[in-house]
Amino acid sequence: MKVIRGILAAVALLAVAAVVLVVALPGEKIAKLAADQVKAQTGRELAFEGEVGISWFPVLGVRTEAVTFANAAWSEQGPMFQAESAVIGVDVMAAMGGDIRIKTVELVAPDVILEVAQDGRANWELEAGRGAASAEPTEPAAEASSTEASSALSRITLERLVLSEARVRYVENGALVQDIAGLALELRWPEVTAPAQFSVSAAPFGEEIAAEATVTDPLRLFRGANTRVSLALNAAGGRAGFEGQFGLAPEASGRLEVEASDGAAFLAALGAGGIDGPLAASGDVTLTRERLFSLRGGSLEALGNALTLQADVDLNGVRPKVAAQVATRRLQLAGSAQPAETTSAGGGAETGGWSKDPIDASALNFVDGTISFAAEEMDLGGIVLGKTRATVEIENARAVATINEMAAFGGTVQGTFVANNRNGLSVRGDLTAAQIGLKPFLSATADIDRFTGSADARGTFLSSGNTLDALMNAMSGEGNLSVGRGTIDGIDLDRLLRGDVTGGTTVFDNMAASWTISEGVLSNQDLVMGLPRLAATGAGTVGLGLQTIDYLFTPQVRGQDGPALMVPVKIRGSWHNPSIVPDLEAAIKSGFQADLDAIEDSVKEAVQGELGLQAEEGQSTEDAIKDKLENEAKKGLLNLLGGN
Incomplete structure (x- = not known):
């Protein structure tokens, strides 16, 4: 007890001494x-x-x-x-x-x-102990x-x-990079050799962000070395975590994981662009003090897609320079390349033209570099493509996509596509297609399902504009097409030439055409189609921007000395519901022109004989009849007036 009383007395004495000192x-x-x-x-x-x-x-x-x-x-x-x-x-x-x-x-x-x-x-x-004016010490010092x-x-x-x-x-480097206000922070570091714990909260972009971190050895961190760090961040229903080494250089190496039920809200709280729907990402990351970043074993789940990633990023320079590889089994892109739809007065759906929503191509301004892409299947909003291998090179807001392999509409597509956002958005393409199915291709891109067959094609195009409507109406280019055996639904040319206009299907052996595009209008003047007993030609225009067609299709019965009968067919109106009408007047005229000419000649001979005409050299029968009638009229007029 004496010992205890002594200790208590000493503690009390020290406490009093401390108070007195203060x-x-x-x-x-x-x-x-x-x-x-x-x-x-x-x-x-x-x-x-x-x-x-x-x-x-x-x-x-x-x-x-x-x-x-x-x-x-x-x-x-x-x-x-x-x-x-x-x-x-x-x-x-x-x-x-x-x-x-x-x-x-x-x-x-x-x-x-x-x-x-x-x-x-x-x-x-x-x-x-080092002042501002102190000289640089020697190495031992x-x-x-x-x-x-x-x-x-x-x-x-x-x-x-x-x-x-x-x-x-x-x-x-003298420039303000980040400014965060309204921040609250608490640090707990009970012992110099113990870990330090941080809790931070702020709302730099409107929604509150709360983070907690544990620093294993703060002294190593203050000395410029790396130490073990555990970080957990929560914002708008999502979370991000990091486990690994960290230094104030800054530099880091460890595992990063992100998970959010609402990706748009979570990223907006961090000041980034939104991704609708759930978001999950993970990977092993490294950041060096030389500002080089790497991602290995990365995965991203967003917008219904699951991708694997790896990347190396140089953060020095005007824009980050990226070398990345992205792969997925199936890629599904939101939106659609199909025309926008509006509701007609009668309540049905009808085409309202291409979308006039602004196209956001600002992502092209964010990075430079090369991105390799591989997918086994892609759904581009109604256009489904198969195995794809492509490379995208980006430099100063200009991206060049090289399609090395793409399975599309039963065939393959190769070529290049360029998107340039340096001074407004412009696009350019040079594509080659082999054995693509006409029906799935035209159905997906133009809502036309009357043609079948496999086509080889090559086309180039160039356009500019900030909406899909503007791009389609400003397009220019050229191309050609060749098709093997196929069909055209809605027209039976054999029955048409026999006078039956009730529709049906035409089977053709081959078809070829070329075209030019100017200000959104495709012009074709050399369509040739071979059929078992017929031949057909076509010429006209297709309004790519207005989604209209004005085309004259002319089937011909083959004869020994040329076409025996032609029945032109006018195709006019909207892509989606064109009017297909045979030009019977032209058909009759072309089919019976020889007979009409013969009848006309016989009538002329009869009139000549009756009037006693003799056409002078170089004078037509019509002119001779006219002269005869004028002379007879003059004689009658003179007799009436009493002349000779």
């Missing part, structure tokens, strides 16, 4: 003592403005008004830290022993500047200074740090 020292002297200690340990000025008083609760310490902490000597951004007021609680007994054991620091409206110079120096790298700094840092302990209504700015 009361005996004015607040200004405590502040000066703290400032001197900080200067000795960090080489930076700590300044207190206004009144400095004693804080009794919850811990002994000082309460100040405005406080500032100097920036690095090379910085021109002003103080690294400043606050409207501060409460600093210290362990008085530890301070008497030469250690700075800070129990708590509470800062109101602090303003922090984190800065990285062009040569890579960071303003949070503290060097004990530098090693001693580093040892002293490490020793100094090991004597500083901050058990609890609280920031409210804080502002943090990140400056790189």
Whole structure:
């Protein structure tokens, strides 16, 4: 019991002595003592403005008004830290022993500047006892200074740090990169050899972001080395986590995982573009102090797609430079290349033209580099493609996609497609198709399902505009097409030539055509189609922008000396419901022209004989009859007037 009473008495005596020490020292002297200690340990000025008083609760310490902490000597951004007021609680007994054991620091409206110079120096790298004007030390002296700094840092302990209504700015090469206001932070670091725990909350883009982190060895972090870090971030129903090594350079290496039930809301809270629907991503990431980023074993699930990724990114330069590989079993893209639909007055659906919604091609401005893509199947909103292998090269907002392999509509497609967003959006293509099915191709791209057969084709196109409607109406280009055996639904040419116009199906042996495109209008003048007993030609225009057709299709019965009978067919109107009408007047005229000519000749001979005409050399029968009638009229008129 005596021992216990002795211990209690000693503790009480020490407590009283501590209180007396604090009361005996004015607040200004405590502040000066703290400032001197900080200067000795960090080489930076700590300044207190206004009144400095004693804080009794919850811990002994000082309460100040405005406080500032100097920036690095090379910085021109002003103080690294400043606050409207501060409460600093210290362990008085530890301070008497030469250690700075800070129990708590509470800062109101602090303003922090984190800065990285062009040569890579960071303003949070503290060097004990080195002034701004000190000369560069020799190598042994530098090693001693580093040892002293490490020793100094090991004597500083901050058990609890609280920031409210804080502002943090990140400056790189003199330019402001990030500015976060309304930030709240709490740091818990009970022992210098123990891990430190952080909790941070802020709403830089409207929605609150909350993060918690554990730093295994803060001293290693402050010395510029890497340490183990665990980070968990929550925002708008989503979360992100990182486990691995981290350094203030900045540099990192570890596992990154992201999961959100609402990808658009989660990314919007982080200031990024939205992705509708659930979002999940993971991968092993590495960031070096040379600003080189790599992703290995990456996966992304978004918009109903599951992709695997790996990438190397150079973050130096005007835009990040990417070398990436992306692969998926099935890719489904939102939206559709089909025409927009509106509702007619009668309640049915009818075509309203191409979409006039603006096309956002801003993604082309974000990165440069090369991206390789592989998919086993792609659904482009109604257009389903098969196995695809392609490479996209992006440079200064211009992307060139090279299609090395693409299974499409039962055939294959190869070629290049260019999208340029340097001065408004423009597109260009040079594509070659082999053995593609006409019916699935025309059904998917133009809502036309009357043709069957396999086609070989090559086409080029060029256009510009910020909507699909503008692109289609401004298109120019050229191409050609050849088709083997196929059919045309809705027209039976054999029956048509026999006078039956009730429809049916035409079977043809081959078809070939070429075209040009100007201002959204495709023009074809040389369609040739071979049929078992017929031949057919065609010419006309197709309005790619207006989705209209004005075409004359002319089937012909084959004769020994040429076409025996022709029945032209006019195809006019909308792509989706064209009018198909045979031109019977032209058919009759063409089919019986020889007979009509013979009848006309016989009539002329009879009139000549009756009138006693004799056509002069070079004079037609019509002119001879006319002259005869004029002369007879003159004679009659003279007789009437009494002349000779």
